[in-house]
Amino acid sequence: MKVLVAVKRVVDYNVKIRVKADGSGVDTTNVKFTMNPFDESAVEEAVRLKEAGKVSEIVVVSMGTAQSQETIRTALAMGADRGILVASEAELQPLAVAKLLAAIVAKEAPSLVIVGKQAIDDDSNQTGQMLAALLGWPQGTFASKLVVDGGKAEVTREIDGGLETVALTLPAVISVDLRLNEPRYASLPNIMKAKKKPIETLSPADLGVDDAPRLVTLKVEEPQRRQAGVKVASVAELVNKLKNEAKVI
Amino acid sequence: MSVLIIAEHDNIALKSATLNTVTAAQKLGGDVHVLVAGHGARAVADAAAKITGVAKVLLADDPIYEHGLAEPLSLLAVAIGRAYQAILAPATTSGKNVLPRVAALLDVAQISDVCAIVSPDTFVRPIYAGNAMATVQSKDALKVLTVRGTSFDAAKADGGEAVVETVTAAGNPGLSAFISQQVSKSERPDLTAARIIVSGGRGMGSQENFKLLETIADKLGAAVGATRAAVDAGFVPNDLQIGQTGKIVAPELYVAVAISGAIQHLAGMKDSKIIVAINKDEEAPIFQVADYGLVADLFQALPELATELSK
């Protein structure tokens, strides 16, 4: 069976974000970009399914500027077979990404689509669920364990109260948590091999999708900063302050 | 204008996050209706009808809604929700599972983790792990929002006298089935509702050592939380994780023990009223957000704290 994995190029999670002075957005000049951490887990899971003989081909898709090719190359070096870049200079919001993915699913007919549970830039946590809705497929979100067997997937999901396990009929969409696996580092030979793997480039128009944003960002601001407080010298002083100054215990 | 809220519950009791969502809904203006979809969930509907500010409760009682599976629940929410100007749910794992599916079926955007309502079409939400706040305006006729509980006060759970209307189920696509649930049981208060949280990080070192924290939590009547690193190390279960990709909390007092203060963790707790940090590394970034910082080894500080609190 074929698996489709969506990978997004995002500002690295270690970068200290700066909001632009004019409030128009976040400053992304000269900052490090990487693959969204959740998507690394998505790629890793697909590669493991392939290694286990359950998957025959892994197609990775990234959408955005031409630099998203780098993110696709990273996935190819981890073990994916080929890539699709949906090239767009415009802002792609989750509904548009889901529609573009649905159009690719119509072309590629995978049995499983694996996405990250959330992109760490927009923190939306929507695309997988939206894609499942558009396709009329079941969804296994926030997965920390995935077992694919025959025409079914058993997904253990991280929920507020603990864990939940559901059975889904394939084809299905899975959104993954970081705890699903430990993504591998690509080896040098595999990075070299990845350079020869094919990447197809498409535009939203090629896919017949209206990708216009539904939300307009009016402004982006710094959150309220907390003031650092005081250091206390002892546990006794701490308890005294909590009781008599802060009055919280 | 009328607003539909998808209630969060376990078929027995209404989850308090629903109350915060009612307050957000009132800020949109118009009538507030609550949809309770569940199985044997009459008591939940009755509780929802008593919330101050709720005008009507819709109860869909059917076995297909017992476990809140997104596939059948989203069909129901769409069938009913089309008549409303906005559909809201708490930004919990259930709300986040279902609402994007509802929005896509309605061909509208979904807005996650709404922290403030500027006007009926303009909302503030965090991006980049809360390191920036975006004000976004929706061009869709119907708004679909998940609401961050810590940003809105809870509506009063009593005083209301809404009618409960039953609605029929909307069909089951039969694509998914519930198998099992492993719900952590604890005598301590729920993390998202606790007044005090005592939280441990990787520096706790082991599951065994978390007992030191639990002792403090019990003395303070607090909930226990953790960082992703502590959960990944297997010290505590996943549902204790606080942060960008865990729970968002804002208690009166948050005690962070052996937690370095990574932005992804701060994203989940920096709105706490008072923050205490106990860490042996005086350079740890957590001290930059702490009201009271104690540079100390936890193995000395926690037993001392236990004794001090018993006085």
Ligand SMILES: Cc1cc2nc3c(=O)[nH]c(=O)nc-3n(C[C@H](O)[C@H](O)[C@H](O)COP(=O)(O)OP(=O)(O)OC[C@H]3O[C@@H](n4cnc5c(N)ncnc54)[C@H](O)[C@@H]3O)c2cc1C
């Ligand atoms: C995409 C993504 C999402 C993430 N989401 C989350 C999230 O939701 N929540 C979250 O918490 N993290 C999250 N993380 C992880 C985050 O980046 C940090 O790795 C994590 O928060 C660190 O946890 P920690 O502070 O427990 O561990 P560490 O950073 O290892 O810090 C341990 C601290 O313990 C102190 N210490 C050690 N021994 C003692 C002692 N005996 N006494 C006193 N102090 C001691 C040390 O000085 C140190 O400061 C995420 C990461 C990524 C990439």
Ligand SMILES: Nc1ncnc2c1ncn2[C@@H]1O[C@H](COP(=O)(O)O)[C@@H](O)[C@H]1O
């Ligand atoms: N521009 C994009 N290109 C490829 N995949 C994406 C893109 N945006 C979102 N995704 C996928 O959808 C997941 C969830 O993103 P979001 O809904 O934006 O939080 C990500 O982890 C990716 O797997």
